[in-house]
Amino acid sequence: MFFRRTGEKAVLKAEVVHPGRRRFLALGCACCAAAALPAIPASAAPAGVQRHLDLARQAASSDLGTYLRLGNTALTPPAAPQINLAPLINQPVPPPGQAFDNLYFVGARWVSAWVIRTSAGLILIDALNNNEEAERVIDAGMRRLGLDPSEIKIVVVTHGHGDHYGGIGHIKRVASPKVIMSDADWTMMATKLEFDAPEWGRPPQRDVSVADGERIVLGDTSIEVLETPGHTLGTLSLLFTVRQGRQEHRALLWGGTAFNFGAQPDRLRRLRGYIDATARVRDIARQQKVDVFISNHAGYDEAIGKLATKQSANTNPFVIGTETTMRALTVMNECAQATMEAWKA
Ligand SMILES: [Zn+2]
Numbered sequence: 654m655f656f657r658r659t660g661e662k663a664v665l666k667a668e669v670v671h672p673g674r675r676r677f678l679a680l681g682c683a684c685c686a687a688a689a690l691p692a693i694p695a696s697a698a699p700a701g702v703q704r705h706l707d708l709a710r711q712a713a714s715s716d717l718g719t720y721l722r723l724g725n726t727a728l729t730p731p732a733a734p735q736i737n738l739a740p741l742i743n744q745p746v747p748p749p750g751q752a753f754d755n756l757y758f759v760g761a762r763w764v765s766a767w768v769i770r771t772s773a774g775l776i777l778i779d780a781l782n783n784n785e786e787a788e789r790v791i792d793a794g795m796r797r798l799g800l801d802p803s804e805i806k807i808v809v810v811t812h813g814h815g816d817h818y819g820g821i822g823h824i825k826r827v828a829s830p831k832v833i834m835s836d837a838d839w840t841m842m843a844t845k846l847e848f849d850a851p852e853w854g855r856p857p858q859r860d861v862s863v864a865d866g867e868r869i870v871l872g873d874t875s876i877e878v879l880e881t882p883g884h885t886l887g888t889l890s891l892l893f894t895v896r897q898g899r900q901e902h903r904a905l906l907w908g909g910t911a912f913n914f915g916a917q918p919d920r921l922r923r924l925r926g927y928i929d930a931t932a933r934v935r936d937i938a939r940q941q942k943v944d945v946f947i948s949n950h951a952g953y954d955e956a957i958g959k960l961a962t963k964q965s966a967n968t969n970p971f972v973i974g975t976e977t978t979m980r981a982l983t984v985m986n987e988c989a990q991a992t993m994e995a996w997k998a
Pocket residue numbers: 681682683684812814884909
């Protein structure tokens with residue numbers, strides 16, 4: 654399908670590349686709940702659970718411990734995450750930064766927002782918790798980086814939890830973007846929110862839906878959309894090319910990481926979806942030589958520290974390599990399998 658705005662050079666196009674593939678299931682935010690917990694102990698679980706935790710620990714090695722924390726969920730009974738948002742939202746705002754020539758971080762400390770610069774305007778990925786935060790963090794951060802928020806043509810909301818859509822009202826006040834989400838999460842937001850909080854802005858009205866295999870195209874930039882259910886039914890992860898000088902890298906932004914759906918009756922189905930999605934995308938990462946793996950929570954990808962390091966480093970710390978990207982997906986996959994074993998019992 655095609656979205657074209659007449660009178661503008663910008664073209665927003667989404668074409669079906671793999672029309673046969675659809676979502677698998679659902680999964681739930683507290684994206685960062687796991688990131689606040691200590692790493693899993695060496696052996697504290699039944700054998701079936703422990704086997705997967707051991708494989709996760711092996712894959713995490715010494716550099717992917719942020720993802721290994723997902724395994725903590727396997728050590729507790731399924732339950733709704735307990736999150737106190739105010740202290741998370743009120744943390745000092747980290748400096749915005751440029752990860753690549755065409756990719757910018759304009760996030761908060763707890764939850765991230767990214768901007769992709771194209772030849773026909775800007776694509777914002779996620780809108781933070783509320784309008785005040787979107788103005789104070791995204792808008793101000795973009796201006797510091799020399800980006801004009803009124804040039805945002807598209808907002809991709811990775812999933813239907815308020816820490817990712819809550820600031821959309823401010824973005825719509827300063828620009829006139831299309832808002833893109835999965836059909837499943839549009840439906841969830843229009844019917845019954847999985848999570849809500851007084852700190853979160855209201856969900857946007859349904860706008861553009863994309864499905865697995867479709868592409869979002871703006872100017873010279875094409876984003877391949879992957880549905881990676883689990884965290885929510887319709888979590889979107891995004892594949893795109895980032896540039897640094899003459900070098901190009903393939904980036905994967907994972908759209909929903911934590912297993913915060915323990916209170917949902919379909920939690921085992923959601924885990925199954927997450928396990929399948931991480932395994933499938935690990936294959937895609939190998940095929941496409943994905944060497945940049947980023948998140949919508951800096952507690953996982955350590956984006957804030959990497960931006961600080963990048964100032965003085967000769968190499969870009971966001972380029973972790975394909976093997977490390979695949980290991981990260983293996984850690985996530987094995988932690989999900991461990992949690993499945995634990996919750997089945
Ligand atoms: Zn979430």
